[in-house]
Amino acid sequence: MFEYIKAWYEKKFSDPHSVTLLFLLLALVALLYFIGSLIVPVLVALIIAYLLDWPVLHLERFGLRRFTATVIVMLIFTGIMLTLILVIGPVLWQQTSNLFQETPHMVEQGKSFLLALPAQYPSLITAEQVQTIVLTVETKVIEFGQVVLSVSLTSLKDAVAWLIYLILVPLLVFFMLKDKLELSHSIAKLIPQQRRLIMQVWNEMNQQIMNYIRGKVFEILIVGSVSFIAFTVLDLRYAALLGVLVGFSVLIPFVGAALVTIPVAAVALFQFGIETQFWTILIIYGIIQALDGNVLVPLLFSEAVDLNPVFIIVAVLFFGGLWGFWGVFFAIPLASLVKALINAWSSTQEEIIKELS
Template identity: 70%
Template sequence: MFELVSKWYKNKFSDPNSVTLLFIVLGLAISLYIFGPFILPVLVALVIAYLLEWPVAKIENVIKSRVLATSFIILLFSGVLLTMALGLIPVLWQQLSNLLQEAPVMLEEGKDFLLHLPDQYPTLISSEQVKALVATTESKILEAGQVILSFSLTSIKDIVAWMIYLILVPLLVFFMLKDKEVLTKSMSVLVPKDRRLIQQVWHEMDHQIMNYIRGKVLEIFIIGTSTFVAFWVLDLRYAALLGALVGFSVLIPFVGAALVTIPVAAVAMFQFGLDTQFWTILIVYGIIQALDGNVLVPLLFSEAVDLNPVFIIVAVLFFGGLWGFWGVFFAIPMASLVKALFNAWSDSWKPQTQN
């Protein structure tokens, strides 16, 4: 057994480039795991910098000034965010407060609907099963309410930190974009000389991460806007809030769409009952999800690494458990990074295995 492991190690890690890549990956993983919460503003700024790099590069080609191009794009991006904050957030907050006020009535109607199911379908479900389901649902709702309340109370102390982030993050984004080449050269000095595989993985992932972030933001905007328009045309209440939920649900592959179906169906049932309008809304929602998965995603992420859905779901669970929202957001790039690392190591091992 020991000889087998020793032979495997010599075959796989006799190349200095492989060892360098391994230590770099382990060092970054440990650093992110330990210091991730403390460098969150840097990670957020890095995401925004990746998002804005493409328009900055396009503007720079026209005006031949990186500083002016960065300043223009930062001001434009800040203006768009400010406009959305002043115009969209108050509407979403109002609809959310109205929905929370009506939630008890919706829950009671749902409870009455479930309790009458045994009368309509006595062969499919019994009253004892319905009562057990209602009791379990009520306990879960109470637990969720307690979690939300405790989160809201503990998050009050983070308001000052978020105010600081609102100042630090734009500054970080500005200097990351303006001094991109200087920062890249500075980081390259810290990397050992045996970095052929590091450069291979970096070149493979740099373009993919940029395309992923830009594509994911476009997907959120397109799906959220189209869902809002569809629900507004169908006269569904809380159309803006539900459209925003559906838009952000694309951050969680496969699972997000299924989870958001619950509030969409609940609001539609509360407003229209099991009428034709209810089924129309669900059909339209299903069409939007189908177009997203079969048309929009292939167009926006045509250059993404082909990953099996099992690997994507495992990546969402693993990295989401490690880093929460940002782990879910970067689950696909991180899974692609893991695949790129294995491909790089495999390429470095092939010549040795052939000799």
């Protein structure tokens, strides 16, 4: 066993470039794990800068200087964000408030519906089973209300921090875009000269990460907008709130769509009952999800590395457990990074030199 481990170690880490890649990876993981919460503004700014670098590069191709292109893109981005906050924000707040106020009525209506099932279908369900389901649902609703209350109190306490972030993040994004080359050269100086595998992994991941972030933003906007229009046409209440939820559900592959089905179905059931309109809404929602998974995702992520759905779900669970929302958001790029690292360490010296030449 020891000889096997020794042979494996000599094969994988006899190259100093492999050792450099390993230490850099361990340092980044330790940095994110121990002080990740302290550098959240920097990480958020880095994500936004990645997203905005694409239009900046296109403006540079038209002959504009980097500084001018950065200013134009930042002004447009800031204007869009302010419009969303000032126009859509109040609507979402009002609909969320109304939904929470009507939640007790929705729960009571659902309770009455469940209690009537034993009389209608005595061979399928008993009164004891219904009582168990009702007690479980009521307990979960109470627990959810407590969580929402605690989050609200915490959010009030962190309001000052959020205001600071609203100032710091745009400044960081601006300087990251304007001084991209200088920052890249400064970071390159900190990396040891044995960086061949690091550059191999970086070249493989750089375009994928940019395409993923840009693709996810477009996917959220398209799916959310189409859902909002469909819900509005079908006269479903809380159309804006549900549209936003459906849009952000694409952040969690496979699982997000299933979770958001619950509030969509609950609101439709409360509003229309088990009528034609209720089933129409569920069918339209299913069509939107099917088009997203089979048409939109292949178009937006055609350059992404193909990953088996099992690996994607495992990545969502693992990285989401480590870093919460951002772990879920970057589950696919992080899974692709793991794949790129395995490919780099599995490559022989001759294969690497041939690939880079």
